[in-house]
Amino acid sequence: xxxxxxxxxxxxxxxxxxxxxxxxxxxxxxxxxxxxxxxxxxxxxxxxxxxxxxxxxxxxxxxxxxxxxxxxxxxxxxxxxxxxxxxxxxxxxxxxxxxxxxxxxxxxxxxxxxxxxxxxxxxxxxxxxxxxxxxxxxxxxxxxxxxxxxxxxxxxxxxxxxxxxxxxxxxxxxxxxxxxxxxxxxxxxxxxxxxxxxxxxxxxxxxxxxxxxxxxxxxxxxxxxxxxxxxxxxxxxxxxxxxxxxxxxxxxxxxxxxxxxxxxxxxxxxxxxxxxxxxxxxxxxxxxxxxxxxxxxxxxxxxxxxxxxxxxxxxxxxxxxxxxxxxxxxxxxxxxxxxxxxxxxxxxxxxxxxxxxxxxxxxxxxxxxxxxxxxxxxx
Amino acid sequence: xxxxxxxxxxxxxxxxxxxxxxxxxxxxxxxxxxxxxxxxxxxxxxxxxxxxxxxxxxxxxxxxxxxxxxxxxxxxxxxxxxxxxxxxxxxxxxxxxxxxxxxxxxxxxxxxxxxxxxxxxxxxxxxxxxxxxxxxxxxxxxxxxxxxxxxxxxxxxxxxxxxxxxxxxxxxxxxxxxxxxxxxxxxxxxxxxxxxxxxxxxxxxxxxxxxxxxxxxxxxxxxxxxxxxxxxxxxxxxxxxxxxxxxxxxxxxxxxxxxxxxxxxxxxxxxxxxxxxxxxxxxxxxxxxxxxxxxxxxxxxxxxxxxxx
Numbered sequence: 001x002x003x004x005x006x007x008x009x010x011x012x013x014x015x016x017x018x019x020x021x022x023x024x025x026x027x028x029x030x031x032x033x034x035x036x037x038x039x040x041x042x043x044x045x046x047x048x049x050x051x052x053x054x055x056x057x058x059x060x061x062x063x064x065x066x067x068x069x070x071x072x073x074x075x076x077x078x079x080x081x082x083x084x085x086x087x088x089x090x091x092x093x094x095x096x097x098x099x100x101x102x103x104x105x106x107x108x109x110x111x112x113x114x115x116x117x118x119x120x121x122x123x124x125x126x127x128x129x130x131x132x133x134x135x136x137x138x139x140x141x142x143x144x145x146x147x148x149x150x151x152x153x154x155x156x157x158x159x160x161x162x163x164x165x166x167x168x169x170x171x172x173x174x175x176x177x178x179x180x181x182x183x184x185x186x187x188x189x190x191x192x193x194x195x196x197x198x199x200x201x202x203x204x205x206x207x208x209x210x211x212x213x214x215x216x217x218x219x220x221x222x223x224x225x226x227x228x229x230x231x232x233x234x235x236x237x238x239x240x241x242x243x244x245x246x247x248x249x250x251x252x253x254x255x256x257x258x259x260x261x262x263x264x265x266x267x268x269x270x271x272x273x274x275x276x277x278x279x280x281x282x283x284x285x286x287x288x289x290x291x292x293x294x295x296x297x298x299x300x301x302x303x304x305x306x307x308x309x310x311x312x313x314x315x316x317x318x319x320x321x322x323x324x325x326x327x328x329x330x331x332x333x334x335x336x337x338x339x340x341x342x343x344x345x346x347x348x349x350x351x352x353x354x355x356x357x358x359x360x361x362x363x364x365x366x367x368x369x370x371x372x373x374x375x376x377x378x379x
Numbered sequence: 380x381x382x383x384x385x386x387x388x389x390x391x392x393x394x395x396x397x398x399x400x401x402x403x404x405x406x407x408x409x410x411x412x413x414x415x416x417x418x419x420x421x422x423x424x425x426x427x428x429x430x431x432x433x434x435x436x437x438x439x440x441x442x443x444x445x446x447x448x449x450x451x452x453x454x455x456x457x458x459x460x461x462x463x464x465x466x467x468x469x470x471x472x473x474x475x476x477x478x479x480x481x482x483x484x485x486x487x488x489x490x491x492x493x494x495x496x497x498x499x500x501x502x503x504x505x506x507x508x509x510x511x512x513x514x515x516x517x518x519x520x521x522x523x524x525x526x527x528x529x530x531x532x533x534x535x536x537x538x539x540x541x542x543x544x545x546x547x548x549x550x551x552x553x554x555x556x557x558x559x560x561x562x563x564x565x566x567x568x569x570x571x572x573x574x575x576x577x578x579x580x581x582x583x584x585x586x587x588x589x590x591x592x593x594x595x596x597x598x599x600x601x602x603x604x605x606x607x608x609x610x611x612x613x614x615x616x617x618x619x620x621x622x623x624x625x626x627x628x629x630x631x632x633x634x635x636x637x638x639x640x641x642x643x644x645x646x647x648x649x650x651x652x653x654x655x656x657x658x659x660x661x662x663x664x665x666x667x668x669x670x671x672x673x674x675x676x677x678x679x680x681x682x683x684x685x686x687x688x
Binding site (some may be wrong): 003006010011012014015101151205208209210212213214215217218219220 | 424460484
């Protein structure tokens with residue numbers, strides 16, 4: 001078995017064209033993504049923050065609450081907000097109408113906010129005001145008893161970048177470009193199809209002379225298929241690890257901190273890619289060129305549905321036909337990466353892994369059915 | 380050793396094997412001779428249980444040959460018509476890999492691989508990849524992969540197709556040597572000279588049927604042609620040709636491009652009689668050849684056509 005493994009391994013890794021599609025192409029694609037999106041690509045949780053332009057109108061600063069709010073706003077100026085102080089409400093509204101500011105804070109006994117539209121920045125401004133109101137009593141106490149500690153107190157509940165990011169964990173990351181990299185790795189996993197299809201040819205006597213030669217030996221055909229699968233999964237797993245290293249270490253895209261789970265999803269991705277290839281290669285009756293052509297579609301189309309070409313595609317499908325996202329291996333893989341890198345949802349992650357395992361078993365069984373025929377009608 | 384009985388294989392309406400029956404004995408080099416499309420490769424594929432057939436039985440080493448007859452397969456070596464090696468592996472690796480599908484012991488395998496490399500004269504090319512080998516060397520590698528495990532039965536399906544004469548001779552010598560070492564060999568070809576040179580028994584097949592079986596001499600005795608005389612003659616008219624046709628033992632003549640070809644049944648003084656006629660009628664002639672019948676004559680007479688290439 002080890003002997004068969006060794007030679008199949010050597011034979012596969014030396015086949016440049018197949019290795020290119022399985023490893024080289026995803027790396028090139030990732031690099032192109034990186035350069036296309038420029039410096040905006042950073043891992044979720046490390047996103048560049050644009051300060052929100054905000055107008056502040058002081059209507060009445062005599063009350064303690066208004067004073068506290070003034071200090072609160074000053075504390076956030078230059079961090080979360082870019083504050084423009086204006087003397088009148090009309091002037092502030094003019095700025096708002098001209099889209100020069102996102103919102104207007106009114107400093108008074110009961111601070112208020114006016115925004116022009118609905119959006120993420122507007123939500124942040126609202127959230128900031130709500131947070132101040134909820135904690136205003138404590139702020140007043142600190143202000144009266146330990147005014148020197150006020151900035152620290154305000155900072156402790158004023159990190160809206162973090163809170164807003166956590167609120168988006170339902171699938172809308174602050175940087176949608178990261179989605180492309182999850183879809184890319186999912187696509188790379190499915191590229192195992194090329195390895196599987198190519199290998200299936202060497203087992204089928206009706207397609208290649210090599211298949212015929214291997215079929216007339218006393219080595220059981222299932223053994224050959226199992227060895228093929230083990231070799232291909234090993235190689236493809238290594239491909240995906242290399243791609244992960246490239247994405248995380250060279251392109252500096254974070255895929256999460258849970259390395260073990262990441263390895264699990266990489267392994268499952270490799271298995272399902274290879275099994276898809278073995279199943280497709282074994283069942284269909286096309287020649288090698290046709291099968292390779294279809295393999296491109298077999299990897300790119302699920303990749304497209306999972307957001308490889310259009311980042312929001314997966315969310316659109318989730319809204320209109322979520323079943324596709326459950327059975328599309330690229331979408332399930334992408335979802336598993338999300339669970340690790342963004343959601344931190346281990347239950348959902350486990351569900352993804354189970355779906356992938358189930359699909360792999362089905363595909364491998366199909367591959368066995370395809371090659372189990374002992375002799376052929378024509379060669 | 381091999382018994383094929385009443386084998387029928389159809390592809391739709393096309394009958395590829397038409398009640399084909401053969402017996403091949405241990406120690407033979409058995410030639411399957413027939414034109415392209417005659418059913419040789421189909422018969423081999425059925426024999427190897429690669430191809431389903433509609434009717435008939437095949438037994439090898441006294442057992443029915445089935446796709447899962449791994450004990451039988453252990454003792455069979457196959458040299459495919461198309462070269463079947465891995466382009467990504469070196470000559471040594473390829474031979475070792477295919478040997479490993481039969482032989483598990485590493486040391487034994489090493490010995491066998493070295494022996495196969497010596498046998499096929501590939502010592503200087505061990506580390507080369509197949510794509511860098513010439514056509515002849517590639518065929519030799521194909522043979523080495525098929526015979527490396529020293530099988531009792533070797534099936535060679537047109538192993539010399541597209542091979543230069545030097546490599547072809549080497550391959551043919553190798554086949555004789557394998558036979559001397561104890562292997563029974565089934566050799567398919569549409570090159571009659573090869574079959575005549577190495578095969579101890581021959582079956583002529585066409586349209587999926589066995590037309591004749593026997594040794595070369597037996598096959599030659601089955602036909603009328605005992606001798607073919609070829610004479611370069613500048614001018615022969617129809618009357619003269621008709622008179623030559625009436626000479627004793629002549630049963631066929633042809634005259635094309637100033638060359639007279641006379642086919643005669645086996646008899647003494649055939650050549651003398653024809654030359655006497657030429658001199659008596661003052662017919663100028665040049666070179667004269669007399670040939671004993673070949674397998675080509677056998678094939679021509681049995682099938683009524685030349686062996687197509």
